[in-house]
Amino acid sequence: MITGAARLAGVVGFPVAQSRSPLLHNFWLARHGLDGAYLPLAVPPDRLETAIRGLQAAGFAGLNVTVPHKQAVAALCDGLDAAATLTGSVNTLVFGADGRCLGSSTDGAGFLASLQAAGIDLAMAAATGPALLLGAGGAALAIAAALLGRGMPVLVANRTRARSDALAARLPAPAGRVAVIDWESWPDRLGEAGLLVNTTSLGMAGQPALPADLSRASDRLVVADIVYVPAETALLAAARARGLAAVGGLGMLLHQAVPGFSAWFGTTPVVDDEVTALLAESVGRPAG
Ligand SMILES: NC(=O)c1ccc[n+]([C@@H]2O[C@H](COP(=O)([O-])OP(=O)(O)OC[C@H]3O[C@@H](n4cnc5c(N)ncnc54)[C@H](OP(=O)(O)O)[C@@H]3O)[C@@H](O)[C@H]2O)c1
Incomplete structure (x- = not known):
């Protein structure tokens, strides 16, 4: 009307x-x-x-x-x-x-709301370990700030190291709450992480898939992919196949x-x- x-x-x-x-x-x-x-x-x-x-x-x-x-x-x-x-x-x-x-x-609040709507207890994920954030673009900055705001430490891995360093420098976090790691090393850090978030465009329709070897992940890892085209990415499918909680990007799009x-x-x-x-x-x- x-x-x-x-x-x-x-x-x-x-x-x-x-x-x-x-x-x-x-x-x-x-x-x-x-x-x-x-x-x-x-x-x-x-x-x-x-x-x-x-x-x-x-x-x-x-x-x-x-x-x-x-x-x-x-x-x-x-x-x-x-x-x-x-x-x-x-x-x-x-x-x-x-x-x-x-x-x-x-965007950051929308991401957190999408986790909550999917039944994810962020405090419990944080008790398992830090968030492993893949990517260092605009969405990564918003999500890193939101996670830090909820007390969850963040490890950032990005293909272009200078960009992840710049992202970390922008975040007003106490020492030790944000660390930058090499892009190639992120699968090695899965065992200690409580949350994995793909904020790169890898996995998006028309882009290469994110290499999704989750074999070293903790059984309690929560996997989030903010890519929403397609709604079910290879990363999410790999997480579900391993019995891990998996949250796609549509919820963030809606909640923001x-x-x-x-x-x-x-x-x-x-x-x-x-x-x-x-x-x-x-x-x-x-x-x-
Ligand atoms: N669900 C939602 O509501 C929502 C909201 C915002 C964004 N998104 C999605 O999130 C993604 C990122 O958005 P953005 O705005 O942050 O974009 P952006 O600022 O352009 O950042 C793109 C990121 O992807 C990385 N990347 C691109 N191609 C790569 C490759 N071949 N290998 C490794 N890394 C690669 C970039 O790394 P470099 O720095 O090395 O280039 C950078 O970290 C997009 O897929 C977008 O659709 C979803």
């Missing part, structure tokens, strides 16, 4: 046709019978500020922000939450009634969207089997 009083939000990216956010948010709007709409907004980088200011002036409640604008949009915000400040990346904007534009980064929807439309949406199946079906076919 859209009336003259509808609340409006959308996702700003360039291109934006690959985004599943319109499908997700409009599903939730319909499910909750809310008077609102969520639009895909293709905005080239040189029009970003004009578009953000214009959408705010037009009465939008807020926006999601995706590639390539996640860093640039931070400079347009009047305030940032702790995760956005730390990562220098914003995926959610809320336009306040006071005219302020507040930016947040919900909850805070924005809640702020814009005033209702906290539920991530359940129906919406998970909707997204799984959508990522299984080409976007656009």
Whole structure:
């Protein structure tokens, strides 16, 4: 239902046709019978500020922000939450009634929420050992910060060592809580880890698979892969075959969207089997 009083939000990216956010948010709007709409907004980088200011002036409640604008949009915000400040990346904007534009980064919290929804007890995983984080890109930084925030030490392995060193230097962790290891050595560290997280693009459709030898893993290892195309990666399949708990990336994709929807439309949406199946079906076919 859209009336003259509808609340409006959308996702700003360039291109934006690959985004599943319109499908997700409009599903939730319909499910909750809310008077609102969520639009895909293709905005080239040189029009970003004009578009953000214009959408705010037009009465939008807020926006999601995706590639390539996640860093640039931070400079347009009047305030940032702790995760956005730390990562220098914003995926959610809320336009306040006071005219302020507040930016947040919900990826880290979305990842933690996806573990919880899958029945993973993070404290128990942390009691087994540190998180072994593969990758050192934007998603890795958000997840490392979130795990450290929950008291879980992090071992980072990335193909490009300089990037994992730079990631570790950005994290405000006490000595010993973050360590960088060589990319080739991560399978040797599986025995001591409580959580393995793939944040590289390996395993994504069109990319090589992540070599998934889990033979040295502890029986209590939890394996998470934030790749969500395909929903079931070779890493997750290998984990399940070994009897390990395995969590895919769709849950993170869904849970990172909850805070924005809640702020814009005033209702906290539920991530359940129906919406998970909707997204799984959508990522299984080409976007656009
Ligand atoms: N589930 C979700 O909600 C969610 C959210 C965000 C991202 N993701 C997924 O997470 C992945 C990373 O996203 P991002 O934004 O962090 O990307 P990014 O900043 O571009 O980082 C990519 C990472 O993948 C590594 N990598 C790429 N190709 C590799 C290869 N052939 N061998 C070893 N490592 C390789 C890179 O290593 P180098 O530094 O050596 O290049 C880097 O660590 C993507 O698959 C993305 O779809 C999922």
